Amino acid sequence: MSWEDFKYKEIIHRCFRCGYCKFPVNWMDVNNCPPYARFRMETYSCGGRLWLTRAWLDERIEWTEHLAEILYSCTTCKNCVVKCPLGFNIDIVNMITAARSEMVESGKLPTDVKKILENTELYGNPYGLSRSKRDNWAMGMEIETYSDQEYLLFVGCAGSYDTRAMQSIQALGRILKNAEVSFGILGSKENCDGNEIKMLGESGLFEMLVQNNIALFIKHKVRKIITLSPHAYNAIKNYYPAYGGEFQVFHYTQILRDIMMDGRSDFVHKDKIRITYHDPCFLGRWNDEYDAPRTILKNIPGVQFVEMEKNRNSALCCGGGGGNFIMDILGGSKDSPARRRVREAFDKKANVIAVSCPKCLIMLEDAVKEEDMDNMISVRDISEIFLDALECNTRTCNK
């Protein structure tokens, strides 16, 4: 692709680099763009990336590994989209992913990005682990394989392979069973949802994944899908329809909220616990779902819910989006967004940071350890908090 063919050629120069994109909604600091918060160099700001993209594509600067790192440090969190007041704001992240696409096409990629793409193509997951291990998390849980149940539970790659994220999908599985939700899983047939692949700029692989998944869902007569990950939720909800994949898709917190509000679960009253909630970007800013997780947390007996200073569409990203939960370009510093986020929760005297995304779970839990706060604050998925509070938890559903 040449500069002439760049889809956003007519708008990319419109970024003034005024810096609105660095702020949360209430203007309290300039650290709401994760890469800028981490490195505090203008190159890592949203405007810096756009100016560099334009300069690279019109050949004023050359490709370097550092340029690639700058472009891939964007977590696609959409804070810039929310904050930029100008008419082209809707396309800011699209411009970055389009530039990444050019890097993919020319083969000029950071090693970690290459590895993620290769692994996903070969194994259907970014970790490069065997497909046959995809349903190991469900061993002994008597979770049914999908076969015309009401819902397909789409586990996603993190829930399937990451040992910490597995705990959240296991909790979710138990809750759904306890509430007698009709659901099944695809097990080793499940494949990557493609969201991160799209964000990394590999549109060809993304399309292949989407088409394969749609074919698989149609073959199994899937109509309704529950996702553990907001990333999968985003992909299936927003991208699959363009390829003929029309499914009713729910993030699991929407289902748990309904279970709770319908009175299908009994809760025990436990000791008071002070919980804050971290909005995942792909549930919040990308899909405007801020209330379902909060409704759940606020209605669990004993929970004292407290908002962090930056919440809802001002939430600071954990730093894991756009493939960064594997590449970890933003890690290794007290300024890493995940560590900043943990400190923001600690400032509110929260005992628990509740999350509703397996990537946020992994990123923030690692950050708690790096901050040496293991004894002061914990990171828990809403599914785990929900399960803990269930009256049945002391009896059958925790088996």
Add this chain to the structure above:
Amino acid sequence: MDSIYKSLVDIVDKEHVSNRPEELFIYSFDLGTAEPRRPDYVVSPATTEQIQEIVRLANRENIPIVPLGAGLSLAGLAVPQKGGIILDLKRMDRIIEVNENARYALIECGVSQGQLTAYLEKNFPRLTHSEPGAPPAATIVGNIVIHGQGDLAQPYGFNSDLINGLEVVLPTGEICRFGSCAVDAGWFTYHPLPDVGLFFGWCGTTGIVTKMSIRLFPAKPIRGVGTFVVDNESLVPEIIGKLTYTQMTEDIIAFSRAIPPFAAGLQHITINIAADSEKELEFKQEIIFDDTLGEYIRRGEGGFLGFTRGLERPQISKTSDYKKGGGFEYVGGIMPVETYSQCYRKGREISERHSIPYTVTGRIIGAGHSMMFAWTYAFNRADTESIKQARDALHETDDLVMELGGVIWKPGIYGQKIIIERLDPGTRLLMKQVRKLLDPNGIMNPGNWEGF
């Protein structure tokens, strides 16, 4: 390895020092029309002590230093004219102290307008600072060292008049403090010690301000904006005189612009009013809009467009996107208010000559003592001819400011040159000597304020 690079890494750390092409590219640009110039290094220090060490290194190596806040002056003041080290100061962003009784805030040089506004609204809602119309990312110190003005300029003057003290790293690396803090008496006043005000308006050529105490003012719970409009620009100075006489307003801004076309030629005057109660608001509105401006309405010379409650702080500007080109720059002139109609007419002529929709704005400073009159020129960043047109218009406007008896605010290189040509010989000599005395090796932002 490059020895200067290695020394900078030793002083700061590897992640906040760069000599890579990407950083050198981004930091070579101003956001206005100034030609880019590549720095050799970009450094983002975290402490005053690091700045001292960098300055000493620069003296040893005889390499320029260019201090940078948010880079939003739009006049090219932080473009490294002769290369060297760009010192990005935004990491030094602590709000160190707010004294509610003495009404001041002590801040580091990288604190942004948005950050302080949000901090005060949350923690000290009865206090406010004079916030300029710049984007919220603009740094407070950056605005003050260029003699910026804010939305309290009408009652209180330039933002650089509203300081209680400062800490500066001199071009030779020593730390100096000015104001009561110099005698370890806190940061509550700039006076009455001998005046050594050498750091405002100098475009970073005399030192690097690292801390500053700025004055805060009562933030009334009810704030809003009234808009009055006239079609005869020659009435504006008289109206401003009457409004400032009431001593009941905060910000007063007169503006006119080509877009939307139906309003071209009209002069809008926005008047900020603050009050503690509905009764006070009603009283002020009556005095300002009925008693003071009513006569113009009765004579059919003006109209009241209404009063909107609430102030947008920080202000959101979309000026850069007027031409969907991502660029604008303005010349600000500190002008006598009586020149308003000439500023408007001649500014409009310049814009039309360069095929740029005109936008002119005058913010009143003090009780009508002066106004900052801005002539704004939008351009398309992707079109070199459009950039040239804007640059030509800006230079013509620099000349216009001086012709009309004003002084160019935050002049770029061209503006500095025409000011120096007109400088009183004694002043010119003193400025030359001050620079030489403070910066014997000429390392501080060279290219600016030169040729005395």
